Amino acid sequence: MGKHLFLIWKNLRRNARRSILTVISTSISVFLIGSLLSVYGMLYGSEVREESALRLVTRHKVSLTQALPYHYRSKIAAIDGVENLLPMNWFGGVYIDQKPEHMFPRFAVDQEELFDIYREYEVPAEQLEAFQRDRQGMAIGKSIADRLGLRLGQRITIKGDIYPFDPEFTIRAIFEGPDDFNSFFHFKYLEEGLGPEAGSHVGVFTIRLRSVEDASSVARAVDEMFRNAPEPTKTETEAAFALAFVSQIGNVKLFLLSIGTAIVFTMLMVSANTMAMSVRERTREIGVLKTLGFPSGSVLGLVLGEAAVISLLGGVLGVVLTLGVTTAMAGVMVQFFTGFTLPSWGVVACFAVALGVGLGSSAVPAAVAARTRIVDALRHTG
């Protein structure tokens, strides 16, 4: 193979335009697959962090849009294995305008418990105190603050959409940590703005467990407790909850899988056609190589080697493109998710697909080239 590399390289340069086009089309396909894998990795692949594994989310069994009674709080707190829990209300609203770069999630929470539940968030003590003291205080994640250029002490207004209420906040705390793309404010402020009825209902409860081992028993105990209540619950791990949130869009997994399959299939067809063409027009030359004494195996190696070089070049380009684009887009995606980047197993998968398609599509032409009888190859014209 080593000695043949030179010949492979020369052959690729023979029809430089076709080689370049093939590399580009491979890289675009790899980029598409890489992007899909990035989305997949973001949704399903992010490893559950220790802190996150300690949390369960309890919501209405029927749908996310239905609220739970506030008084569930003390009942859940009494369950064995529950260390603490946080009532949370999703407050939609609009900051400045609907542009994606202005979006960030806002939750009304119990300001006293917040950082006890989310212990991975780091917040300076004096900021925490200021946030807890100010009824209109807001704590925001550093990644949002950076993105929107928000500073401590700054006042912002949110226009309500789900709720008929335009709250005004003062940024009191900026916390840092993984997934720090959320913002929080006082549950009481929401209740004030909307009336006591609002205070009696909660979107979800986020439970902090004493130990990870308790996860399934606590989840079962909570749901069992309210099974026959007018508002039954569904309790799941935080990771599963995030996924359920996305699945409202549809069967994401199947969707990603079918697009990926379609791309690979298209790639295979295009690449097979190109390889077949490039081998066919060199039939005579292959006859010459064999006449010189090159064994069939070498001819096979030459053709496969060419495909491998093209695939690997396309793979590298595609992966670089994917990493570039996902990094650039991560800023926009950060409103909902972090981890929008090609995971290392995705890089491996991209190369495997590129190489697999390259070798797969050239296997037949290579075998034909290797098997063609020398006399027939030499008689070949065109």
Place this chain on the structure above:
Amino acid sequence: MNSGIAISMRNLCKEYTREEFKVVALDDITLDIAEGEFFCLMGPSGSGKSTLLHLVAGIDRPTSGSLGVLGADIADMTDRELARWRSENIGYVFQTFNLIPVLTAWENVELPLQLTHLKRPDRLERARTALEIVGLGDRLDHLPKQLSGGQEQRVAIARALVTDPAIILADEPTGELDAASANEVLSILTTLNRDHGKTIIMVTHDPRAARFARTSRYLDKGRMMEMQTPSVMD
């Protein structure tokens, strides 16, 4: 090794079957070619001349009969053994040169040496020597398309002789060349035969070319004709 016989054919037959048609390309050829011979094969188109060279080179197999080349029974070898044997013992020159278009003259000539254990500097040195023998030491880095037909054929001869094979087979080597280039090519072949002891079998249509050879024979419809020399012809 054999006693002075390079190639020995006994009742050699070659048939091709295309669909229902059966073509007898070689019909019962019995012939010995001595070591160091410059053998010229003539005959009308379709008479089986190329087929005979193919069999001797081991790039095609006889239908029946026996064929010994340099003492080896090449009909018994596997394709792989045959490829190796060919790379060591046979140099092949085509009518249409068949140089690899993306490789320079030097690289084309070095190509067969990639099948040897020689290191790259040695391979390049040998290839350069071979090109000097055919008078193209100053065209090392030219691509085939930058050479004249005669020069291309001389590169092809250099490629055929670079592995120092005992036998050189040339299938109408001057078929595409003008008279002057043809003469150059033929005198190179003569030199290889006379000074380097190569056994040469050359197929040609050209009686003038045949005059360079020591022996000439005619093929007609796959059969070897009785002794005829080109001098009788013109």
